[in-house]
Amino acid sequence: MIKARGLARQFRTRGQTVEAVQGVDIDVAPGELVGFLGPNGAGKSTTLRMLTTLLRPTAGEARVAGCDLLTDPAGVRKRIGYVAQGHGSGDDQKVIEEATLQARFYGLPIGKARHRVNELFESLELTEFANRTAGALSGGQKRRLDIAMGVLHIPRLLFLDEPSAGLDPQSRSNLWGHIRALHKSGTTIFLTTHYLDEADALCDRIMVIDHGKIVAEGTPDELKSQVAGDLVQFDTDTPSVAAEITAKVDDARELHVEGNTVRFRVPRGDTELPGLLRALDQADVALLSVQVHRPTLDDVFLTMTGRSLREAANA
Structure with missing residues (x-):
């Protein structure tokens, strides 16, 4: 057309x-x-x-x-x-x-x-x-x-x-x-x-x-999917142990620990999370909260151009 x-x-x-x-x-x-x-x-x-x-x-x-x-x-x-x-x-x-x-x-x-x-x-x-x-x-x-x-x-x-x-x-x-x-x-x-x-x-x-x-x-x-993947974030009283276990997850990257919060990215958080939760439970790591954030189109624009589409549009 x-x-x-x-x-x-x-x-x-x-x-x-x-x-x-x-x-x-x-x-x-x-x-x-x-x-x-x-x-x-x-x-x-x-x-x-x-x-x-x-x-x-x-x-x-x-x-x-x-x-x-x-x-x-x-x-x-x-x-x-x-x-x-x-x-x-x-x-x-x-x-x-x-x-x-x-x-x-x-x-x-x-x-x-x-x-x-x-x-x-x-x-x-x-x-x-x-x-x-x-x-x-x-x-x-x-x-x-x-x-x-x-x-x-x-x-x-x-x-x-x-x-x-x-x-x-x-x-x-x-x-x-x-x-x-x-x-x-x-x-x-x-x-x-x-x-x-x-x-x-x-x-x-x-x-x-x-x-x-x-x-x-x-x-x-x-x-x-061209962005770094889903952002997975969880809070725990034993972040160092949780981070060590998380590092073994296939395709996990950008692993960061800040206080009690562990953050990392994987291509598909919804499919990786069940196995990780089982591993954390077997290691007696207690989780206070768990969140999975899918990339947005603004994340795409930020990755492609180095600026936010929404912010650029407003400007």
């Missing part, structure tokens, strides 16, 4: 050339939900704008939804949906009129346009707000309206740019359900987000961009 090779974009600012995106390769298969992560200034938004025909690449080539990005941008626009960060409808317009007008822009006859709007409003739980003005909707309702307007023409590929930014937890959870439903229906989705839990929960595959280059790619579990 997306095949980009060597996609790059330069900007001239204050007499200097800025390499915003430096020759990225992107492949997205039909039906995938791919997350695109990166801090502000990493090239994430520039890449998204190029793929959606809003910004012409300085170099490289791409086919999006079956059309050449450079020679047939109109063909790309006909076949994609795009939900930007900002609200996409006029605040003074009635919700149903705005959505119907959007469908007409894509060439749907009036009867089919109204049918499609009603169908989407029902699935996105917008029917009761149809005759309100868009400005009177809550943040979550506005985002659902934006998604409805982005898929009225049944696009093969949907771009979502930080769809849940600024929403409360309940609205975010509700929106996630609707995104999952779109994905389940067969829509290919390319999603940018600063919420790591969102990428972890929704995405089949994740790409991480930093300084204009793709620095990591894979499923959430594959990316987490």
